[in-house]
Structures are given as structure tokens and as C-alpha cells.
Amino acid sequence: MFWILIVALAGLCSGIFGLPMKFTKRWKWEHVWSMYAFWVLLVAPWVIAFVTVPNLIQIYHDTSWQTLGLVAMFGTLWGIASLTFGLGLAYMGLAIGYSLMIGLIIVSGSLLPLVTNPSSSGLTKQVMVLITGVIVMVISLVINTIAAKLKENGLAEKTQAVSRPVNSFGIGLLLCVITGIVGCCLNYSYIYGDSIRVHAVELGASNAFAANSILPIALFGAALLNMGYCFWMVNKGRTWHLYFAQGNKRYFIYTLGMVVWAVGIAVFGIAAANMGKLGNSVGWAVLNASAIIWANVIGVVCGEWKGVKSKTISILVTALFIMILGIAIVGFANSFAN
Numbered sequence: 001m002f003w004i005l006i007v008a009l010a011g012l013c014s015g016i017f018g019l020p021m022k023f024t025k026r027w028k029w030e031h032v033w034s035m036y037a038f039w040v041l042l043v044a045p046w047v048i049a050f051v052t053v054p055n056l057i058q059i060y061h062d063t064s065w066q067t068l069g070l071v072a073m074f075g076t077l078w079g080i081a082s083l084t085f086g087l088g089l090a091y092m093g094l095a096i097g098y099s100l101m102i103g104l105i106i107v108s109g110s111l112l113p114l115v116t117n118p119s120s121s122g123l124t125k126q127v128m129v130l131i132t133g134v135i136v137m138v139i140s141l142v143i144n145t146i147a148a149k150l151k152e153n154g155l156a157e158k159t160q161a162v163s164r165p166v167n168s169f170g171i172g173l174l175l176c177v178i179t180g181i182v183g184c185c186l187n188y189s190y191i192y193g194d195s196i197r198v199h200a201v202e203l204g205a206s207n208a209f210a211a212n213s214i215l216p217i218a219l220f221g222a223a224l225l226n227m228g229y230c231f232w233m234v235n236k237g238r239t240w241h242l243y244f245a246q247g248n249k250r251y252f253i254y255t256l257g258m259v260v261w262a263v264g265i266a267v268f269g270i271a272a273a274n275m276g277k278l279g280n281s282v283g284w285a286v287l288n289a290s291a292i293i294w295a296n297v298i299g300v301v302c303g304e305w306k307g308v309k310s311k312t313i314s315i316l317v318t319a320l321f322i323m324i325l326g327i328a329i330v331g332f333a334n335s336f337a338n
Contacts, residue, residue, distance in 0.1 A: 003271040004331040007283050010271070011290025013264025016298050020254045027251055031242055034230035035255035041079070041223035044262035045215040052209035059200050059213055071193040071217045074185040079222025081105075081183035083229055088175035102288055103141040104180020109187045109284040110134050110330075126278060126333050130285075133329030137289050140326055143319035144292065150312040151305060187284045189218035190269050197273055211269035215262070264291075275334055282334040289327050293320055 017040075024032050049056055060068065088101055111134060193214040200210040234240055242248060264287070272283035296316060299305060305313065 001331055001335065003275045003279075004282070004286055004327070004334060007268055007271045007286045008290040008327060010264040010267035011287050011292075012294045013260040013267070014287065014291035015294025017258045017261035017264075019298070019302075020257045022302075023254050024251045026245065026248055027242055028234075028237070028239060030230040030233035030237075031239070031251075032255060034227055034234070035252065036258050037223050037226035037230065039256050040258050040262045041219045041226060044259045045219045045266075048262065048266050049212045049216050053200050053205045053213045055200075055203040055205075056213060059196060059203055060217070062199060063196050067193060067195055068217055071189045071196070071214060072221050074188040074192065075218035076221030076225060077182045077185040078189070078218075079225040081179045081185070082222065082226060084175045084179045085183070088172055088179055100145070100176045101179045101183065102292055103138050104176065105183035106137055106141075106285055106288045107134060108180055109184030109288070110281045112184060113187060113191055113281050113284075129333035130278060130281060130330055133326050133331075133333060134285055136326035136329055137285060137323060140289075140319050140323035141292070143315060143322060144296070147312055147316040147319055150315065151308045184284070186218060186265070187280055190214055190272060191280050193218065194273070207274070208270060211273045212266050214269060215266055219262075278334050282330050285330045286327050289323050289330075293323055296320060 021032050053059070085101055111131065190211065196213050196217070197210045200213040201207055205213065234242075268283050268287045272279040275282055297320075305316070
């Protein structure tokens with residue numbers, strides 16, 4: 001259970017990484033997201049890997065191009081999901097979009113590796129328990145969606161309703177499905193890059209940190225993709241000046257705080273490598289479920305649920321308790337597997 005708790009704490013990093021966006025009001029989304037791509041997807045992975053893994057360049061030199069290519073490919077596919085995630089929220093709204101996409105990401109990232117991973121052991125008792133835990137998490141997400149929708153509707157009565165793009169549901173649903181499918185691909189980078197981790201140990205890396213050698217390769221393509229799209233948007237809108245407008249330069253420092261996400265993913269990779277055969281599936285489910293819990297808790301602390309009816313809060317609390325139950329069941333599956 002030690003590594004389950006570690007991944008649950010890592011979920012905090014995913015749950016709070018967007019907080020700096022609350023303090024960058026004079027930047028547009030593409031300005032903030034370009035800095036997220038630069039700090040979090042490009043700079044942080046290399047810094048983490050170089051600090052924790054000795055002989056890093058030698059490890060990559062000894063690794064086959066096929067393995068490096070697979071890791072980079074899955075990471076780039078995940079990079080597409082990071083873009084469609086934001087667009088999906090714009091079309092579907094936070095209440096439905098966030099829960100739908102995270103739910104699909106949990107299901108695909110936890111269950112698909114059981115089918116596609118060459119080392120999968122089939123439909124064992126451990127796998128059945130894992131599937132049960134994931135189902136409980138999805139039930140929690142449905143209840144969480146109800147609470148979020150009630151909150152959104154309640155606040156809309158007090159303020160001007162948020163506008164949605166025309167014909168948004170069909171496009172939004174498609175974006176959510178795309179995000180849910182390719183959003184699990186970062187997990188596959190760790191699955192198919194495990195030989196990199198093993199070789200890192202052979203060249204002197206600690207078992208605890210060897211998985212960090214996968215991170216820079218996995219996120220490099222995603223970084224270029226996200227930065228490219230954001231800079232294209234900035235150029236299209238002719239808003240380059242907003243980066244350095246008076247009072248905006250400090251935003252570069254604020255967005256540096258989003259690096260906590262990369263720390264959380266690094267911790268996930270370390271934990272998954274130490275959790276046995278079901279490590280990637282179990283870790284992925286716990287990481288994302290925990291992120292939802294932390295995101296909701298932070299939202300309450302920051303006053304996002306202020307003025308919401310007590311009935312809605314009760315539904316939210318129920319959803320969070322069910323999510324914790326799902327995490328416990330998934331953790332139980334992992335204890336069976338080892």
C-alpha cells in the first residue's frame with residue numbers, strides 16, 4: 001500500500017497544477033499553455049532526469065530507435081489529448097467535459113494495457129478486482145458530474161450564463177472521446193519504455209528513480225506539439241506583445257509553478273515500476289482518481305463552491321467518498337498481484 005499512497009499524493013500535483021492560471025488573467029489561454037508546454041513538458045523532464053539518473057545520454061545511446069520511437073510516439077499522442085482536453089472543456093463545459101474526459105482516461109489507461117500489454121496475465125482475480133475498482137471510480141465521476149452540473153446551474157442563476165459554441169455538443173463529445181482514447185498514451189510510454197528503465201538500473205541508476213529516464217523522451221514530442229499550436233494561435237491573433245506587456249512579465253514565474261505536474265508524473269512512473277505486474281494500470285487509475293479528489297478539494301478551499309446549495313455539496317462529498325472507495329479497491333487489487 002506504500003506506493004498506492006505515494007501515487008495518491010502525486011495526484012495532488014495533477015490536481016493543483018492549474019492554480020497559476022488563476023493569476024495570469026491578462027494572458028490568453030495560448031500564452032499560458034505555451035509556458036506550460038515549455039516549463040512542464042520540455043524543461044522539467046530533462047532536469048528531473050539529469051538530476052536523478054546517471055549516464056542518461058549513454059542510456060539513450062544504447063536504446064534501440066524502435067523503443068525510443070514508441071515512447072516518443074505515445075507521448076506525442078498524449079500531447080494531442082492535452083490540446084483536445086482544453087477544447088473539450090470549451091465545447092462541453094467544465095461540469096460534463098472534465099468528468100467525461102477524466103473518466104474515459106481512467107478507463108482506457110487502466111484497462112486497455114491489460115489487453116494490449118504483452119506481459120498481461122489475462123482475466124485473473126486480481127484483474128477482476130481492478131476492474132471493479134475502476135467501475136466504482138466511474139460511478140463516482142457520474143455523481144461528481146451531477147454535483148458539478150448543479151453547481152454550474154446554481155451559479156448561472158446569479159450570473160450571466162456562460163456561452164457555448166454553436167452546435168457544441170456533437171463536436172464537444174467527439175473531442176472528449178478523442179481525449180479519452182489518446183489521453184492514456186502517456187501510460188503506454190512507460191509500458192513500452194520499461195527497457196530504458198531497466199538499462200538505467202544496469203548503468204547505476206537507483207531503482208527508485210530509474211523510471212525518470214523515460215520522461216524526457218515521452219514528453220518531448222508533446223512539448224513541441226503544444227508549443228507549436230500555442231505559438232500559431234498567438235501569431236494568428238497578433239498577441240505576441242502580451243507576453244511582455246507591463247505587469248505581465250511576472251507570469252513567466254507564475255507558470256513555472258505548473259511544473260508540479262511533471263513531478264507528479266515522475267512519481268507515478270517511479271511507483272508504477274515498483275508496484276508489480278499491475279503497476280501501470282493500478283497507478284494510472286489511482287493517479288487520475290486522486291487528482292479529481294484534490295482538484296475538488298482545492299476548488300472548495302479557493303471558494304469555487306461558495307454560495308452553492310448544501311444539497312449540492314452533499315452530492316459532491318458523496319462522490320469523493322465513493323472515489324476514495326474506488327482507490328482502496330484498486331489498491332487491494334495491487335496487493336493481490338504482489
